[in-house]
Amino acid sequence: MSRNAFTRNRAVAVGAALLITAGAAGVAVASGEDVTHPGRKVGGHAAAERAEPREAAALTGKAKLFRKTTEDVTFTFDAHLAARHNADPSKATGTFKFVHLEKPGGKGGWATGRIDCLLTGGKVASATGIITKTNIKEMNGSRVGFSVHDQGRNDRLGYSWAATGGPDGTKKLTKCNSAAPFEKVKKGTGDFHVTPWNPPYPEGD
Structure with a gap:
């Protein structure tokens, strides 16, 4: 395989990885997950829970x-x-x-x-x-x-x-x-x- 072909294939692979990452982030944002802290929700029910006062x-x-x-x-x-x-x-x-x-x-x-x-x-x-x-x-x-x-x-x-x-x-x-x-x-x-x-x-x- 030529060096140019390897470079093109690598660019395609990196591009695909970026698309997958972006897609996953989009899903996470849509589901309310904080992508900087996996598993942490932002907005929605989690925000409501944080706003909910503790039991008396x-x-x-x-x-x-x-x-x-x-x-x-x-x-x-x-x-x-x-x-x-x-x-x-x-x-x-x-x-x-x-x-x-x-x-x-x-x-x-x-x-x-x-x-x-x-x-x-x-x-x-x-x-x-x-x-x-x-x-x-x-x-x-x-x-x-x-x-x-x-x-x-x-x-x-x-x-x-x-x-x-x-x-x-x-x-x-x-x-x-x-x-x-x-x-x-x-x-x-x-x-x-x-x-x-x-x-x-x-x-x-």
Whole structure:
């Protein structure tokens, strides 16, 4: 092959590559992808997501409580207050679960339910919910409360039945009401996360 023929073929190949690159960039732009950062979207839904305000408050995570006995006590939260409900903590949604066993894998009680109120201030959360499933019949349908102090893997937790020894089946507990977070989380068993709430303060004239 002559040098001129090689040069012409190389030019054609480079031109084709440029066309392919330009075509791919056109597709990326059409789909909203930032071609300088593959996978990053520009405009469209991504822009709307960036503009969307964060949720008003949240309490999430799972951890075991510290015990000097063989007891195995675990709490799990997935509670959220949407931005549109910032002024009404009773519009919170999500789930909770707690399990109290005499020893890991042993006998004990458990309950799961739906969150019906969530308040947070700084790294402290207070929430309540209705028990929807449990192996203790008397607790089903009752409201229970929880409190959490998010301290970065040294968290504390409280619950509405702290002074009574166990959930008493009451349905009259006030929403978002609980005991102070007096319990310690057992190190290495999990972590709770609290998203601070920004309450809508009244504004003067």
